[in-house]
Amino acid sequence: MKHRRIPRRRAALAGAGVAALVAAGVTFQSANASEAPATPAPRTLSATAAGQLAHTLLGDLGADAAGTYYDARAKSLVVNVLDDSAARTVEQAGAKARVVENSLAELKGARTTLTAHAAVPGTSWATDPTTNKVVVTADRTVSEAEWAKLTKVVDGLGAKAELKRTAGEYKPFLAGGDAISGGGGRCSLGFNVTKGGQPYFLTAGHCTEAISTWSDSSGTVVGQNETSAFPDNDYGLVKYTADVAHPSEVNLYNGSAQAISGAAEATVGMKVTRSGSTTQVHDGTVTGLDATVNYGNGDIVNGLIQTDVCAEPGDSGRSLFSGSSAVGLTSGGSGDCTSGGETFFQPVTEALSATGTQIG
Template sequence: MAVVGAGITALVAAGVTFQTANASEATTAAPETLSVTAAGKLASTLIGDLGADAAGTYYDAQAKSLVVNVLDERAAQTVEEAGAQARIVENSLADLKSARTTLAEDATIPGTSWATDPTTNKVVVTADRTVSKAELAKLTKVVDGLGAKAELKRTKGEYRPFVAGGDAITGSGGRCSLGFNVTKGGEPYFITAGHCTEAISTWSDSSGNVIGENAASSFPDNDYGLVKYTADVDHPSEV
C-alpha cells in the first residue's frame, strides 16, 4: 500500500538527505545544555510566547540544545534569553502549512509523501520508485510553484508501511513501544517514538534479544524514530 499525504511524516523524513537550510544563525551566548524532556518543555513555552513568530523547533542531540526557528531579531532575542538557540528563517509555519495544503489539493499521488522539516525550513516532498514519469512531472510542477517553501526528493525504495503490534521494546534501561513495521530500500525497519530514540540507540525485544539500531531520530517537533532491524526476526504487519 502506498503512503499518500502528510500522515506518515516519519517515512518522508527517513527517506531523504536534508540540505542546509537558507537561514542565518544568531550570534549570541551559547544555548543551555538541555535534556530531551527539558527541551520539549521549553519548546512548548517558547511556542506559546512567540506565537506567529515561531517557525518550528527541533532538538540538536549532539549539542544537547533546543533550536527554535524565528522570523526576526526580536523573536531571536526572546529565544536566546530563554536558553535556546535561535535561527532566523524565511518561511513561517503559516507559509509551510499553506504549502502542505497546496500539495494535498494538487499533488496527492500514490507513492509520495511530505513533511515539514524544521532543519531546512521547508516542506520536503519525496516520491518513491513507483511514481511514473507523468506523475513526477506533475509533482515537480507543483513543488516548483511553491518556490523556497518546498523541495522534491526521490527514493529508490517503495513506501509500504505495515501495522505493527505495539510490542514492548527496551534498551539502556528504558522501555518504549514498537509503532509499526516499514520497509526502506527493500530492508526492514520499524517506527517508534522520537523521544525514545533520542535517549536509546540499540533496541531489544521483550526477551532481551537485540533486534535493531537507530537509523534516524527527530524530537521534539517531529516525534519519530526509525530503527533498522539487525536480527533475523519476524516483523509481521499485525496489530
C-alpha cells in the first residue's frame, strides 16, 4: 500500500492544532477543578467557642458523632465522626473532621459493661475522644486480683477500652479558694451564685454531706446548707447567712482575682486553671469527660471532668475555670502538687441547672 506523504507545513499545522487542543483540554479541566467546592479551613476558635460549636454539632449529627476535642495548638475543634457524609457537615461548620471506629453509643455500652462488671474501689474511667476509647485507670490500692478482674473485662471490650495504672490513690480532697470550714473538716468555696436575687455559693457535695454550717477563715459563720448531692454527683449549695462580700470572682492568691461572668461546658483539650485554699493556683488541661470515679465505701461519682491539674486535701469544692468562665468544682483525684497527679471536677453547668442558680 502506498502512503501519501503529508507536506511538512501541513504536518506542522496539524501538530500545532493537536497541541492547542491538548492545551485547551488541560485548561478546561483545570478550570473545572478550581470550581469544585474546596474543603473550608477549620475556624480559629477559643476553647469556650469550640465548646459551644461542639454542643451544636453533636446535636446536629446525632448518632453520626463520636466525640469532640479542642486542638489548643491549632485553636480548632476536632469532631470524631463515623462516615464521610458527617465529615462534610463538620467541615462546612468550620471544625476539623476525624473518621473513627467507635461510636458514642459503643463507648457508652463499654461504660455500661464496666459499671456492671468492674466496680472496683480505686478506679476511674473516662471517655477520651483523642483515642476514641474509654480509658480505665486503677490506683495503687487496687490489688493484683482486682487488676486481673479489670484486665479481663477491658480485654473483652477490644478496641473500645484500655487499662492503665496510676501511682496515686483516688480520694476526695476534703480537709481545706477561700477556705470555708465546719465541724466536719475544711473545704474551699467554689463560685458565688444567686438564686431569686439572694446570694449563695457552690462547693463540693462531699463537703456539704460532712458540714452543714460554714465559717470563714476568721471563724465567722457565713452560710447554711441548702442542697447537697453526693455520691453520684458532687455539688452542694450553701445560702449566705451573714452580710459578707460575695463577688463573682476567683482569688488568684497574688493580690488579684479573676472575674467570673458565666459558665462553660468543658471540652477535652481546654486549658483550665484551678484555685484552692491549700495549693492556691495551678494550670492544666481537660483530658476526659463523663468520668466515673470510685472513691471506695460506696462513694461512686459519675459525669465528672477529668484533668491533669494537681490538687490536695482542702482544695475540695474550689473553682476550675477557663478565662472568665466557670467550668468545674473540685471533687477529688490522686497525687499532689509536688509529684503531680490528676483531679476530677463536678461540671458547674450541671450544678447550676440542678440548683436553679446562676453565676453572678
